[in-house]
Amino acid sequence: MMPLLRATLMLAAFAASSNLSFGTEALPIRKRPVSDYAALRDRPLFSPNRTAPIPFAAAEPEPVVMPPEPEPEPPPAAAPDWQLVGIVRSERLNSATFTTPAELAAFTLRTGESREGWTLKAVGQFEVKLDGAGGRASLRFSDEASGEQMLPPEEPVPTPSGG
Secondary structure, eight states: OHHHHHHHHHHHHHHHHHHSOTTOOSSOGGGSOGGGGHHHHHSOSSOTTOOOOOOOOOOOOOOOOOOOOOOOOOOOOOOOSOEEEEEEEOSSOEEEEEEOTTOSSOEEEETTOEETTEEEEEEOSSEEEEEETTEEEEEEBOOOOOOOOOOOOOOOOOOOOOO
16 A cells, blocks of 8 residues: 555656746746736735735825805994094003094093094004994004194185175
8 A cells, every 4th residue: 555655646746846837937036027926915825814915995085175265354444534643652541632624623532432433442653443333443643744734624705696
């Protein structure tokens, strides 16, 4: 029985060696295409639990959500027809002096005081902020270089009515 077993093993080894093509490869290992090695990657070579690798799929990019454009600031309220002529600022007192085209005398408002529906809210170095029903308005010193006083509007000269 031993010789028969030995002969069978030798024939099997010879058949296996004839199917393998060691040394007769046309390309060296480094030049063979990667597809020739796909079986090594896909087959479970070392472990029965080994499976083919999970193909890489790029994650779906999250959609870019652009924040809505901020609403433009509302236009400033129509400022009262006053001209800023003076500012007083100290630790105890902040006030501003104004003139109007309709009056000869100037008037002064302290922070928090109101006139004609406008309340003096802030006194800066060169401007004041007023709050009114229409919103907030800023008044600055006049850009006019002339130091002329504002005069009330002139009344039209009466004309004799004659016929």
